[in-house]
Amino acid sequence: MYPIKRNRRLRTNEAIRSLVRETIISPNDFLVPLFVVEGKGVKEEIASMPNYYRFSLDLLEKEVKELWKLGLKSVLLFVKVPDNLKDNAGKEAVNPKGLMQRAIKTVKNACPDMLVMTDVAMDPYSKYGHDGIIENGIVLNDESVDLLTEMSLSHAQAGADFVAPSDMMDGRILSIREAFEDEGFFNTGIMSYSAKYASAFYGPFRDALDSAPVDLKNIPKDKKTYQMDYANRFEALKETEMDIYEGADIVMVKPGLCYLDIVREIKNEVDVPVAVYQVSGEYAMLKAAVEKGWLDHDAVMMEQITAMKRAGADIIASYFAKDVAKLLNK
Numbered sequence: 001m002y003p004i005k006r007n008r009r010l011r012t013n014e015a016i017r018s019l020v021r022e023t024i025i026s027p028n029d030f031l032v033p034l035f036v037v038e039g040k041g042v043k044e045e046i047a048s049m050p051n052y053y054r055f056s057l058d059l060l061e062k063e064v065k066e067l068w069k070l071g072l073k074s075v076l077l078f079v080k081v082p083d084n085l086k087d088n089a090g091k092e093a094v095n096p097k098g099l100m101q102r103a104i105k106t107v108k109n110a111c112p113d114m115l116v117m118t119d120v121a122m123d124p125y126s127k128y129g130h131d132g133i134i135e136n137g138i139v140l141n142d143e144s145v146d147l148l149t150e151m152s153l154s155h156a157q158a159g160a161d162f163v164a165p166s167d168m169m170d171g172r173i174l175s176i177r178e179a180f181e182d183e184g185f186f187n188t189g190i191m192s193y194s195a196k197y198a199s200a201f202y203g204p205f206r207d208a209l210d211s212a213p214v215d216l217k218n219i220p221k222d223k224k225t226y227q228m229d230y231a232n233r234f235e236a237l238k239e240t241e242m243d244i245y246e247g248a249d250i251v252m253v254k255p256g257l258c259y260l261d262i263v264r265e266i267k268n269e270v271d272v273p274v275a276v277y278q279v280s281g282e283y284a285m286l287k288a289a290v291e292k293g294w295l296d297h298d299a300v301m302m303e304q305i306t307a308m309k310r311a312g313a314d315i316i317a318s319y320f321a322k323d324v325a326k327l328l329n330k
């Protein structure tokens, strides 16, 4: 066909490139993870996540108003729980006056139209740093599902629009959906972390919440008995299909960049929105390389975010959300 067909013709200048561009990023694509702590006037930078912070409720209010002005309309809440409230039962997780429950109300008061999603898992509340209740060195499934269900109800009662179970216990989506229907929370949604891998990229997040598995005899050192083996592909499809069958409104793949093959495969198979989580370690890697002067922050950030959407993600949970929105607003 050459020289009749010259592919470079469509790359001649920015006007033609933007005309034929297939993937466009907008603030609508994002879910903004937010870390919440007790206290007043607290805005603490997370050591392994430069320029990312834990907020006390008063400053959380300010932050969500700022996000809203930037066009970011959905947040995903995580709480850092004081050590003295951690146990092996998740008692504080279902406290109607707990930090998460107050954080939900704070965001809804500050920004009534902001979509509030909440993390549902036991690890911030577990004195062992695991996503479920532990007995004899085993992370119990069904007992943990009961807790996650109570926790989800408590978040729904506090006004959450969506719960986001990030624990990978079997059967929790069905249990939560049934409880929501029974209690009249017909419109409270579930975004399931359906294909969540046991990844070493979660390190900075565990610093942020002080939620890493503890080094104690008879406590599992990692989360490999519930999170997925990163060598597996078919398993991700199976997990995702089961969660949809159990009632998940949105499914998620986590982490992001190393798992875009999984995102694409799931996007091709399912008929619900697919989310991807660009996790803390991915954020930390870029920030560190930028501090060294080795990479161009905004250019690499946009390349990564665009790759996630191109791979099939309808929704991107990312610590870069605010940076991207600011850049797009420029």
Ligand SMILES: NCc1[nH]cc(CCC(=O)O)c1CC(=O)O
Pocket (backbone or CB within 6 Å): 119, 121, 122, 123, 131, 166, 167, 201, 202, 203, 204, 205, 206, 223, 278, 279, 280, 281
């Ligand atoms: N259920 C805990 C949870 N929810 C989200 C993340 C990780 C997010 C990130 O690294 O940004 C984790 C960590 C883990 O599973 O240990």
Ligand SMILES: [Mg+2]
Pocket (backbone or CB within 6 Å): 168, 169, 170, 171, 194, 239, 242, 243
């Ligand atoms: Mg599952």
